[in-house]
Amino acid sequence: MEVYINPRINSDIFLKNPLESDLGKKIISTSVKMIDELGFEKFNFKKLGAEINSTEASIYRYFSNKNRVLIYLSSWYWEFMQYQIKVKTKEIEDPRKKLKIAISTLVNIPTEAQNLSYLDMGSLQRIINEQFYKIIRTKKISIQNESGFFESYKRLCSSLASLFNEIDGSFKYPMTMATSIVEMSINNTYCCSNLPSLTEIKCGEDQKGQVEMMIQYFCGRLLEQCELSLN
Amino acid sequence: MEVYINPRINSDIFLKNPLESDLGKKIISTSVKMIDELGFEKFNFKKLGAEINSTEASIYRYFSNKNRVLIYLSSWYWEFMQYQIKVKTKEIEDPRKKLKIAISTLVNIPTEAQNLSYLDMGSLQRIINEQFYKIIRTKKISIQNESGFFESYKRLCSSLASLFNEIDGSFKYPMTMATSIVEMSINNTYCCSNLPSLTEIKCGEDQKGQVEMMIQYFCGRLLEQCELSLN
């Protein structure tokens, strides 16, 4: 019986749907672990094959190269994020409260989504924090964008932008603000561990709470009528 | 007679200072052209050697690998940026006016710095827009950070952060805001050409002006007493 949530992912990203076989599921779940441990550069299909007792050739039947695996994982991550935010804000009317929940989800997705996914969301979040930029900064960006590889990310940003718009219709740049907010959550979590002098967030237990409060603070200043931190 | 500005760059980044020989200068100026044209992945020392009528081995005497070239170029870029902002704000007292100039420089550095550099600043800016994240998202981040490879970038962010602090001492996250503003200039220029649905900026002649105004708008909302766009 299937209890996991399977996000719908653009089928041009893969050659064969990894969710339709045991090998496929192993490929993606073990990719997450290995990329998190080795880093994306040192990760490759030969090592992955060895790890899951399969072969390089078999994995190439699912994904044409390791970049596609990364694109697949990021689509998964953003789809999952979107879904979680949707579920958690369904019953809520006030866009300020919705935004507060969206921010919290953005930061805390790994703890909230445990046991809903084949994938280790903690590892996946670290991967996204480290690697997401590699996905969207490529010479192949136009072709990949036209193929719809980034739809999941764009959809999430759009729905944040609509929230901003609902809260403060006079705000001129909701889409830019949305990407900035998402990147702020990525960056500050990353910098806090790796380049601490670039952020006010202090590493440690309450780190995620700090990032959450910070993003609330920025939203409160950017949008009128939006004092999230006081609610 | 030397009329160019030579930014001081952490000497651990290179094996032999490229500014101290003709070959070295050719290496960096041709790297900029080639990375801009080919993309960083397809650029390598063999191709570079062929282009400048030298050899792979000779280039390896200057840089231990192509990543170091990218780090070198980004240090150059941020040093140059810092220097330009400093020169242009030297005589000015009002931190708001200083900030306005800093924002403009951030966006318009290629046109402002023509003929001050060996390097084509237009190409270099495109490279930074596309590749900067690759530099700071690496498994070697801690070692490289400890070696001081990112000092130029950090210094620039710090000086922006002090400006924010001068303008509005009550603002809680000046450093995060500084990195966000710098990244906003990088991202929106990139997205405008490559992922247009992620930004409100419209590609075209006035593109840089739009980005400038947008950043001013964000600063105006984030900091109290800071209506830059009205000045």
Add this chain to the structure above:
DNA sequence: TTGACTTTGATAGTAATACTATCATATATT
């Protein structure tokens, strides 16, 4: 049960990449 089709495994091979090493030559320095 036979036969066909699909999935995976096993193995081999190729072109390109990212270096490293060595030696010769040219040039500059003392």
Add this chain to the structure above:
DNA sequence: AATATATGATAGTATTACTATCAAAGTCAA
């Protein structure tokens, strides 16, 4: 004139990112 330094020329190695081929195993349908 002797020496040190910079560069060029060439060769070689390990790894990577694929591609191709064939065999074995399991599945499904007549």
